[in-house]
Amino acid sequence: MSYMENYLLWLNSDKLTEADKYELSKLDEKEKEDAFYKNLSFGTGGLRGIMGLGTNRVNIFTIRKATLGLANYLLKNNLLDGVAISYDNRKDSKTFAFESAKVLASKGIKSYIFKELKPTPMLSFAVRYFSASAGIMITASHNPKEYNGYKVYNSTGAQINLDEANTVIKEIEAINNMFDIEGIESNHIHWIEEDLEKEYIKRVQAISLQETKKTVKIVYSPLHGTGQKIIPKILKNQNYLIYPYMPQMVNDPNFSATKSSNPEDKLAYEGALSYAKEIDADIVMVTDPDADRLGIAVKHQGEYHLINGNQTGAIELYYILSTLSKQNKLPKKGYVFSTVVTTNLIDVITKHYNQAIIHTLTGFKFIGEQAEKLRKDEVYLFGCEESYGSLVRDFVRDKDAVQAVYLLAEIADYLKDNNQTMVDYLEEIYQKFGYFFEETTNITLKGVEGLNKIHKIMSYFKENHLKIDGYNLTSVSDFSKSIRYEDGKEHTILLPQSEVVKFVYNHDSWIVLRPSGTEPKLKIYYSAKQDSLEKAKSVVQRFDKICLEIIDQLIK
Template identity: 35%
Template sequence: MDTQLAFRVKHWLEQDPDPRTRQELQGLMDNGNEAELQQRFSGRLAFGTAGLRGVVEAGPMGMNRLVVQQTSAGLGAYLKQQVSDLDTRGVVIGYDGRHDSKQFSEDAAGVLSAMGIKVYLTSKVAPTPLVAFGVIHLDAAAGIVVTASHNPPQYNGYKVYWGNGAQIIPPHDSGIAACIEKVATESIKLLDLESASNKGKLVMLEDDFYQSYRQGIKAAAVLQNHTKPELVSLSYTAMHGVGAEMAETVLADAGVTQVYSVAAQREPDGDFPTVNFPNPEEKGAMDLVIAEAKKHGAMLACANDPDADRFAVAVRTLAGDYQMLTGDQVGVLFGHYLMSHAEKNQRLTCTTIVSSSLLSKVAASLDGTCLTTLTGFKWLTNVAMAEQTEDNQCLFAYEEALGYMVGSMVWDKDGLSALVAFAQLTAELASQGKTIWDRLEDIYREHGFHLNAQVSIALKPTTPNIGAYLRKNLPSVIAGKQVLSTDDISCGLRTFKDGNTQAIVLPASDVLIFKLEGGGRVIVRPSGTEPKIKCYYEVVASMGSDDSLESVQIRAQAEMDSFIAAHQASLPQ
């Protein structure tokens, strides 16, 4: 075996506090599995703006106790550099229901408290939005959630919030990563929880903390529409995650009495036994909650993902079936509903470049504003905070991947407040003899039927760099439609058909956006790590008086299919 590799493995084994992962590595050494060891020691699990996420396994490329301890020591060192009142503010830590999450959260608490940093640790599993809430509520300097959200069972992760309650953005990510690299060469000290508590460095967040979040939801200005909540009936699933207890509680507080939880998916279970992939967007993941809704004839089938920061819903149709709403449909429904009820000084909404353009049109028609940011809630919330004013407070933000921020009690996506808001919207419509479908149809008749699709295209290793190719050969026509403007986010420039340009105020990112005549759009995002690109398509179909929701959808889908085929045929192979 390569001598340097053997030395690195041996050094890691000496530091690894977990007998299970030590045994795993020792087994690979004993069997001479050099290829696997090379992969495990090829670098470090990268710390970025989403923190860490990876498969739970031994070695620096996996999620394990030593990686968590080193990450926590790096985060602690960075906070000491950056936050002058760190000692009085401390760090909030919560964790989800995955098998290793509790242990990882205790490791993080042990490292930070040994560094003299006060830690607030949740006494039991916590939905991710509660930690984001806790950062603001406790005026902490940062927050950590041990969660892999809706990834497969073998994953775990480590998500970091800054003191403003939002996910970290540059330069904090690279600053923390640099500190992790430095401390990874040093031995790390831990305090056990009892010692940390005795030294006044550990506060356990008991039920009163969870109740504070509950009361916050109850009092939130955007959740005060109590129009006939008893009319709403819904099934609910926590998808083997941590949302059920709080979800059922906040719905009951809002007067929603007809709630039917899927018993088989109600309790946290890190094996996720009834779903292949615990993500509501995946095929089959909503089957049990839809079956539960059918059993009771409920209006809605609602889901949170396992850490309860995302919200998904299927709505009963006239035929009695259930149809999933897309993230964009839910986002536009929320935007329309919230702006129709909000105060005059609360008209700021936000969405991302790859989400539907419909929210911006709805906002303009309701005397609101809509900001567009890069993809990810870290951008939505940090930009919203920076842009809101006393006269124009942030009301709502969403991204198409089922993430919604209703109001601003939590500066991140929150599947629990979204669940309450959607029930209240449905109740108000029901009190008028209307459905969610009626409201969507009204919006589409006013602004056009917007259909969005996302396609990942695998490229041959020999295919030229797509981003560079498109920048050199900017298309003037795509799928038979004139390109009206091209946004190149890598250099912050919008180029119009006539050659005029204007600056775009967004952080540099390898993204190209082509806006077409007729309202269509295609966004191209090359992958930085593998030979593929992601393309996001939007078509807009006008809705005539003879059109039904079904007929316009069929027409738009046909247009979308030919649009995607024509665009992909135009790309270099």
């Protein structure tokens, strides 16, 4: 159907209230097209989009449709052990969670639902705790307040894999009329009791590698999200000096006291940093709304320094492996997990300690999937990605900022005991392994027109390999074809096909282009290694200038 036919179908539906219909009547032509030109796509991990009325929006009807598709998938595959459900602080998140439970109940499927908002990693843990067949997390993670989403997990606690996602998508697409879907309240819906949280906290506290003095001063902000209770609770349990930044400790769907809900954005730190300066804190920790990603800022020589996701992952990994090495506890078959857009510093540290590294596509779902495949004699050591996500221990199968906070509090405290900061620690890492620097450029291209521009850019770079003066192009990987071109030959990439192209140069440098899976953006990742951080930054700046000049010409 055309967008106008979809629009009129909704406008004339008896399932919409008069207030809903009034909202629809106020849309201009461009807004109508964007809200109705397609069905909100259920991607490889679920739904994410702007909240509102329309087939291309997150609303009670699109949530019900997704849940019915999931329910039909579970029933057809005899996956009958229930579904764990959690939700964040966003507008209507709790409503969407309960609507999901009611739709599952209408199909005779039990659900386990939290009484209040809880972090994404606790949802992953709940799936494993209850031996459930699936999980649903209502969240849009770090996206702006206008967004919400619906993430689906399989029985391992990881986000559903590509094959599972494609099967669920077929079930969703087979549903003709989302207005006919009704849920029921029944005894199939179960509240999750406090025992689960107690067990989760016990597991988090067990990741500690050594006792420290607990003198480090920590400012913490959940950015109005799900970390607000559990993270202070865990740190206080272990006698850490934690100072919550109170204006952002309130559940608020409008994120009123922060300019950004994304730890990758320096605006997210403004309030907490001001408070840290007032009380002379050593470290600022900021988790995103669903508490699966963590950003930190550390005081060094009187100034606060933001530590990016690649650097944080390297700090965590180096601490884990170096400490285990000192304790003679390194496993014979240990595995570290990283992605194709994460710093090569992770590889170098891992290999230095004679452990194995596994690379996946972008997204922690792939790390969770690979962690599940480890044999009994193989040990999960760590996993991380550049976008501020890590997983210290795999009793959860998604990135976990609660674990990251706990480990980094220990690291900061250990360093303070030794008159060091994380900036000093990073310098130690760089001197030992080389100066790596990474940066990501995001180009926002909205709507149908934006989608076409992203496609044009990706097509160009696949067909025209990016050569840079002074650098040898050693390989080109086109993940959409599963082919790597190297030494004049084609090699098969043993990863799922994905819309990603990667150019690798000498000196451990590379450029990756890919469309975002959750936002209308083209993402360009750069990495360089040099004998100083300034030189590495200079190389990355040059790479960025060259890429953006080409892209500007393409989308004029």
